[in-house]
Amino acid sequence: MAETPGTGAAFGGRRALPPNTSNAEENDPPTVELQGGLMPRGFNPQDYLNVTDVHLFKERWDSNKVDHHTDKYDSKKLIVRRGQPFYIQIDFSRPYDPRRDLFRVEYVIGRYPQENKGTYIPVPIVSELQRGKWGAKVITTEDRSVRLSVQPSPDCIVGKFRMYVAVWTPYGVIRTSRNPETDTYILFNPWCEEDAVYLDNDKEREEYVLNDIGVIFYGEFNDIKSRSWSYGQFEEGILDACLYMMDRAKMDLSGRGNPIKVSRVGSAMVNAKDDEGVLVGSWDNVYSYGVPPSAWTGSVDILLEYKSSQTPVRYGQCWVFAGVFNTFLRCLGIPARVVTNYFSAHDNNANLQLDIFLEEDGNVNSKLTKDSVWNYHCWNEAWMTRPDLPVGFGGWQVVDSTPQENSDGMYRCGPASVQAIKHGHVCFQFDAPFVFAEVNSDVIYITAKKDGTHVVKTLDTTHIGKLIVTKQVGADGMKDITDTYKFQEGQEEERLALETALMYGAKKPLSTEGIPKSRSDIHMDFEVERAVLGRDFTVVLTFRNNSPTRYSVTAYLSGNITFYTGVSKGEFKNETFNVTLEPLSFKTEAVWVRAGEYMGQLLEQAFLHFFVTARVNETNDVLAKQKSVVLTIPKISVKGDPAQRHRAVGRGVSALGLRASEADGQHDQ
Incomplete structure (x- = not known):
């Protein structure tokens, strides 16, 4: 059958149109579109081929949803993935004759559809479908019915489309009326090689797209915990809530087929910092x-409340932002996972190092x-290709919705190539310097003297980014992905990556060339015995003298109640003491911490942070840890009717900021 002619650049003519930024808003095309705009005398649309019904085969068990991996969505609408054919059936008023009948399917999205923007899509009837292009092929004809195989392009807009069937007559076009039953959702397609989010591992697709239950890791580097999170991307109303987020951001529909743009908008919209997004963050223990x-305990309640109230939901912190963002990405078809970084730096001045200023007595100058x-x-x-970057920087991209720093006028972060971060190529957008600093900063200890001068005293190159993890594929265990972000600490490649990052435009850090070499060969460390909530415990400091010289050390310990954000x-505790170290010896000092000193100050998602500085009096060497x-929270037993203990997915029970079911506490840093 010959391809049908076009209908112009946009419904309503070629006049300038307002921005098309809402999937929900509609502007229906005319049901009769005549040549010259005038109704000819004696013209009766019923005299020509008319559409009587359209079948989309949209039940969960139908091949459309099964083949497109959308059968889990709790929706009565047709949901398909781009770049992959699906089937529809059109019933006409009489048998279809391809020699004299012309028709086509049209897909429209938004209020101001334009063909050159991809928001009005006239789908041609072709003899063979071509990879990478929209098209519709007649599969079978039976009596008055025609079955079509319709193929979206692999880069088309992602969203909810309205569908029409247009039939040509000698006088113009007859088009079906608006019918919500034929609305069609088109999503990203990780199963399609031409799609920018294509992922070639079936087990990873099962995990990163189709798994609606996950595990998020938290806690402290030496005491890692995990919590279950219900992403619920297939629950009723969640897909519409995700599309609403992009509408609320006033994201142009023409950009919604680009996963780079979609994920960047999503990172801004999950937080409510500056755009009335989904979640209000709170770190001050006031809720x-x-x-x-x-x-x-999940994203569903949060997203449904946001969609229904159209106001931000209160409250979230980093793992909540990440859980909701994961739902948004997976729901739209972008492979995604939650990552936890232990000892994560927040570099406020983009110099790729953390500057810790100390008073002359060793206390931190806040x-x-x-x-x-x-803390984590x-x-x-x-997962996506990055055609805007050099070859090799596609794949996993960091996107962060926790509002930390402003990026191009909004609180958002990413997408930043993980591969670029590892090699220090922070010149590539978006926000790579900030992410690089989170995982690979050096900690610089600087003494602020009373005369106003600053003296760099010591450098710690191994504290930041000690462990970066995510959930295992197909299991609930922890997968160490640190080596995807950074080279092993101490290797030449790791230093080279930092030097490369500095070369590519990060702000110049304070010089560390003047850091004096240790002249005393004194080493200091400390351990905190397993601390149980409501009980006393000790902090044990160890000083080791590896030299043949006798030294004296003055040490200062400070204990603070600190939010997981640092x-x-x-x-709540400070103590100064002096230690004398004989040659080639070690000595321990125990500091007793009483429960009464910290219990009255505990907050939700807060932890105890100890900072120790020591000065070797004979050499002025400074040590810092x-x-x-x-x-640890003692086990809590809950007895009673299980039905009385049930909570809807999305919310749990907390005690002292730590979930009662998680006996060992929780933290986020």
């Missing part, structure tokens, strides 16, 4: 008129110290 972050270390931090990775709420402590 009035909202739900504490630790009470959420006024000068603007950078912070998060969760973000997302999304921000101190207040000091810091560690975080996760309090």
